[in-house]
Amino acid sequence: MTASGTFGYGIEFADLVNLSDIGGIIVKGTTLHPREGNDYPRMAETASGMLNCVGLQNKGVDYFCKNIYPKIKDIDTNMIVNVSGSSIEDYALCAARINELERIPAIELNISCPNVKQGGMAFGVTSKGARAVVEAVRKAYDKTLIVKLSPNVTDIAEIALAVEDAGADAVSLINTLMGMAIDINRRCPKLSINTGGLSGPAVKPVALRMVWQVAKAVKIPVVGLGGISTTEDAIEFLMAGASAVQIGTANFIDPAVSVKIAQGISRWLDQHKYKSVQEIIGAV
Amino acid sequence: MLYVFLGRFHTLFYMKYNKILTVKEVEWLNQSHVLIKLTDSMPLPEVMPGQFVQVKVENSPRTFLRRPISINFYDRQSNELWLLVQLKGDGTRAMAQLLPGDKLEVLFPLGNGFSQEVTPGEKVLLVGGGVGVAPLLLYGKYVQEKGGIPLFLLGARTQADLLELDLFRQYGQVYVTTEDGSAGEKGFVTQHSVLQRAGFSRISVCGPKPMMVAVAKYANAVNIPCEVSLENLMACGLGACLCCVEKTVRGNVCVCTEGPVFNINQLTWELD
Known part of the structure; x- marks a missing residue:
């Protein structure tokens, strides 16, 4: 699958990759009301990764349903909407709107965006907050509910257990790690809101460790992401216990990387005489 | 009907490609600028003036993202695409080391000219x-x-x-x-x-x-x-990451897809 915020609505990449070859496309974070996002500059390149502080720029769920959904509903893959909000009511109302869309089989609940002052990550860093959002959304949404977890916590497994107990069908992790970069000549942060979320290969070992911890703790499926850019990276996540993986920042460097990795996993399984990917999930 | 046809034509016209092009020549214009002339065995896609490319830089471990470079020149007859590159950091310096016959992965044409x-x-x-x-x-x-x-x-x-x-x-x-x-x-x-x-x-x-x-x-x-023509910092070049935004009268828009060229009456620069 492609990770939210790294693959637009899929259509931006239609010239470059056969979208139906991707297992799922998780579209950009959608909120109840339109959001302008944060000021420029919103990104900084770092060693083997990047920081971003986009701040959930999107035109709101009404615009999505009216103008974007008709354009993406016939893409032959799982089109999943990432839902974010700044209050429990907003999350539930937004999820309820997406629930009406026939061709959207699942949502990914973003309780882990580090770049929005109110809400977002605030819900995802305590078990109580995470549980409250998921319980409210569960009542408003009856299809597959994936909850995206924040790595900016002391014990991610504890949050995952709370989310599972509140009715999540799956968890995905990790969202970006909060970080910072400074322009030493100007003596100021490189990002407009000072801090941002780190992604890319730099975060992969952290993400892998967290996927391993969460997969041991919960019974629901775990979707692994964080710095995956090669077939071998993806297989590591599967062996750590992920049932599926998302490709994020790597899409910026190779727009077709997700398909290459999906094909690479199949090839690797054949070469190593595995009959099914199930045989390697959680194999460590 | 006409609208549908024009819409389709527009999409076809601006079809984007990720191609591995061949370096024909690297000309040093001065100490800090090189002109990289690229070609391909296939006819290069038509490009419009003001559009840009995203270059995947090899042999530069500290360069993570692609480098957006504007198209300097395109000639259908010689099947050449020229990039005029200022040596600013590790990525552009690695590009300057390219030799005739080397390959360069280029995503293009991007943006509106x-x-x-x-x-x-x-x-x-x-x-x-x-x-x-x-x-x-x-x-x-x-x-x-x-x-x-x-x-x-x-x-x-x-x-x-x-x-x-x-x-x-x-x-x-x-x-x-x-x-x-x-x-x-x-x-x-x-x-x-x-x-x-x-x-x-x-x-x-x-x-x-x-x-x-x-x-x-x-x-x-x-x-x-x-x-x-703006050159805001960008990651994807395709309108997905929403990093390169510029404030306009229509709100924040991506420079990579809505620009890089903007009429100044669309921007919120203080001009008075």
């Missing part, structure tokens, strides 16, 4: 500063081919920093400013006397932001249409 409507006989002032002159070469050729008269006003720090002057002269009159007066008129492009003399109908600018703002202020004051 300069205005394509040219009235025969109209004078268009193309203002470039530093490496910002790059996209004006192809645009000057385009304006000339459409029957317009391109006037180039090119600024640099010193004579040694002026780029591709002879190539620009193929398509129109070239006016020069340097900050130290070593070539052309001394000062900034906005101080050049051609601004008082030549009656041009519109201006297209590419260069450092302070220069573009200064030209935009001038255009605003004398009420001449003006478009600028």
Whole structure:
């Protein structure tokens, strides 16, 4: 699958990759009301990764349903909407709107965006907050509910257990790690809101460790992401216990990387005489 | 029906490709600028002046993202695509080390270019500063081919920093400013006397932001249409990451897909 915020609505990449070859496309974070996002500059390149502080720029769920959904509903893959909000009511109302869309089989609940002052990550860093959002959304949404977890916590497994107990069908992790970069000549942060979320290969070992911890703790499926850019990276996540993986920042460097990795996993399984990917999930 | 047809045509026209091109030549223009000429065994896709490419840089471990580079020139007959690159960091320095026959992975053509409507006989002032002159070469050729008269006003720090002057002269009159007066008129492009003399109908600018703002202020004051080419930091180049946004009258929009060329009346720059 492609990770939210790294693959637009899929259509931006239609010239470059056969979208139906991707297992799922998780579209950009959608909120109840339109959001302008944060000021420029919103990104900084770092060693083997990047920081971003986009701040959930999107035109709101009404615009999505009216103008974007008709354009993406016939893409032959799982089109999943990432839902974010700044209050429990907003999350539930937004999820309820997406629930009406026939061709959207699942949502990914973003309780882990580090770049929005109110809400977002605030819900995802305590078990109580995470549980409250998921319980409210569960009542408003009856299809597959994936909850995206924040790595900016002391014990991610504890949050995952709370989310599972509140009715999540799956968890995905990790969202970006909060970080910072400074322009030493100007003596100021490189990002407009000072801090941002780190992604890319730099975060992969952290993400892998967290996927391993969460997969041991919960019974629901775990979707692994964080710095995956090669077939071998993806297989590591599967062996750590992920049932599926998302490709994020790597899409910026190779727009077709997700398909290459999906094909690479199949090839690797054949070469190593595995009959099914199930045989390697959680194999460590 | 017509709308549907035009819509489809537009999409086909701007089809994006991720191609592995071949380096034909790398020409050092001065100590900090190289001209990389690329080609392919297949005909290169048509590009419009002002569009850009995203280059995947190899052999540079500290370069993570692709590098957005504007298209300097494209020629269908020789099947060449030129990139004029300023050596600024590890990524661009690695690009300068390319040799003829080397491969370069290039995602293109990206963005919307300069205005394509040219009235025969109209004078268009193309203002470039530093490496910002790059996209004006192809645009000057385009304006000339459409029957317009391109006037180039090119600024640099010193004579040694002026780029591709002879190539620009193929398509129109070239006016020069340097900050130290070593070539052309001394000062900034906005101080050049051609601004008082030549009656041009519109201006297209590419260069450092302070220069573009200064030209935009001038255009605003004398009420001449003006478009600028922005180079905001970007990651994907495809409108997905939403990092390269510019504030416009329509809110934050991606420079990579809505730009990089904007009419100044779309921006929120303070011009008064």
